[in-house]
Amino acid sequence: MNSITSIDKEYVAGTYGRFPVELVSGQGSILTGSDGKQYIDMGSGIGVTAFGTADPQWLAAVTAQAGKLQHVSNLYYTEPCALLAKALCEKTGMKKVFFSNSGAEANECAIKVARKYSAEKKGEGCYTIVTLKNSFHGRTLTTLSATGQDHYHELFQPLTPGFIHVDADDVEGLKVAVASHSVAGIMVECVQGEGGVIPVSQAFMSACAQIAQEQDIPLIVDEVQTGNGRTGKLYGYMHYGICPDIVSTAKGLGGGLPIGATMLSEKVQNVLCPGDHGSTYGGNPVASAGALTVIQRLDEAFLAQVNEKSQYIFSAFENAEGVEAVTGKGLMIGIKTLKPAKDIVMECMEKGVLCLTAKDKVRLLPALNIPMDVLEKAVTIIKEACK
Numbered sequence: 251m252n253s254i255t256s257i258d259k260e261y262v263a264g265t266y267g268r269f270p271v272e273l274v275s276g277q278g279s280i281l282t283g284s285d286g287k288q289y290i291d292m293g294s295g296i297g298v299t300a301f302g303t304a305d306p307q308w309l310a311a312v313t314a315q316a317g318k319l320q321h322v323s324n325l326y327y328t329e330p331c332a333l334l335a336k337a338l339c340e341k342t343g344m345k346k347v348f349f350s351n352s353g354a355e356a357n358e359c360a361i362k363v364a365r366k367y368s369a370e371k372k373g374e375g376c377y378t379i380v381t382l383k384n385s386f387h388g389r390t391l392t393t394l395s396a397t398g399q400d401h402y403h404e405l406f407q408p409l410t411p412g413f414i415h416v417d418a419d420d421v422e423g424l425k426v427a428v429a430s431h432s433v434a435g436i437m438v439e440c441v442q443g444e445g446g447v448i449p450v451s452q453a454f455m456s457a458c459a460q461i462a463q464e465q466d467i468p469l470i471v472d473e474v475q476t477g478n479g480r481t482g483k484l485y486g487y488m489h490y491g492i493c494p495d496i497v498s499t500a501k502g503l504g505g506g507l508p509i510g511a512t513m514l515s516e517k518v519q520n521v522l523c524p525g526d527h528g529s530t531y532g533g534n535p536v537a538s539a540g541a542l543t544v545i546q547r548l549d550e551a552f553l554a555q556v557n558e559k560s561q562y563i564f565s566a567f568e569n570a571e572g573v574e575a576v577t578g579k580g581l582m583i584g585i586k587t588l589k590p591a592k593d594i595v596m597e598c599m600e601k602g603v604l605c606l607t608a609k610d611k612v613r614l615l616p617a618l619n620i621p622m623d624v625l626e627k628a629v630t631i632i633k634e635a636c637k
């Protein structure tokens with residue numbers, strides 16, 4: 251055990267099962283450990299470093315902004331925050347953005363907006379949010395309540411009331427839930443990430459959108475992981491031909507600095523009034539300047555390359571030895587293997603490739619701009635480990 255590992259073990263709260271690697275630097279999709287060993291990064295900090303480590307454009311924007319003004323407060327205007335909100339709205343058709351610092355916070359805001367909208371329209375008894383079983387929406391007590399996985403809930407009772415969970419892809423179950431509760435919002439991931447990289451069906455997503463529209467229930471799409479080009483479209487919901495009322499995102503948006511964004515459609519754009527919500531760091535100029543360089547580059551030509559790399563990975567693993575199934579969209583990929591996923595991840599790590607798991611799958615979330623030759627090298631090693 252090196253000294254950093256032992257200091258961390260002694261002083262950092264024991265919430266993470268860390269791999270026995272200390273990372274010290276990186277460039278693009280290559281990370282370097284404290285022992286000098288190099289790794290191909292197939293996890294990008296759980297889908298955060300969208301353009302890899304120390305991406306030159308991101309780095310230039312962030313360092314320039316840090317040297318000018320690293321933080322003011324939301325009592326004043328700053329350029330990066332305003333321009334980022336404008337770029338997000340212009341690219342999605344959404345009307346307003348609330349900025350925070352993480353995915354959980356982006357979802358907290360989404361839930362507050364849905365509840366306030368519904369309380370004003372239908373009365374304060376209308377507060378129930380329908381989410382999906384096997385979902386993941388964050389670790390704060392309210393987003394934990396939204397998360398439809400019981401094992402996250404144990405020993406943290408009482409949770410925030412007013413959340414019910416239906417099976418993904420169960421349209422009838424959704425209809426029953428909406429008919430039997432006073433529903434203030436429907437909240438879904440379009441690809442369940444932590445739940446095992448499972449896309450929801452077109453039929454289910456269409457039903458969510460239709461019920462939401464017919465019954466004037468805000469539809470929230472949690473794009474914390476699926477957003478910002480990850481699935482091969484700018485936002486995952488764009489695969490489904492629907493228009494959500496609220497879109498939350500984080501992870502890849504900041505390219506490596508903490509930022510969360512809750513995008514509000516025309517219907518809910520004015521729900522939040524002065525004093526209703528806030529965040530000291532929200533829209534921080536350094537994080538926003540970096541995020542702007544991420545969003546600006548996610549155009550059709552770039553997303554076409556993301557989709558090409560996705561197809562390459564899918565065809566490499568479909569029918570590969572030791573592989574049962576490949577799921578996901580874009581560069582958000584789950585591989586169901588015969589061997590335990592954890593064993594494969596450990597073997598890959600020894601051979602210089604860092605992968606993730608999600609439930610019983612090997613999960614790949616490489617940087618969106620991972621060079622093809624680097625990707626091919628990683629795929630060869632992962633395939634070998636699956637055997």
Ligand SMILES: *Cc1c(COP(=O)(O)O)cnc(C)c1O
Binds near residue numbers: 388500501
């Ligand atoms: C990661 C994730 C979150 C939580 O994001 P944090 O930044 O860790 O708070 C919420 N929803 C989804 C879908 C996620 O993947």
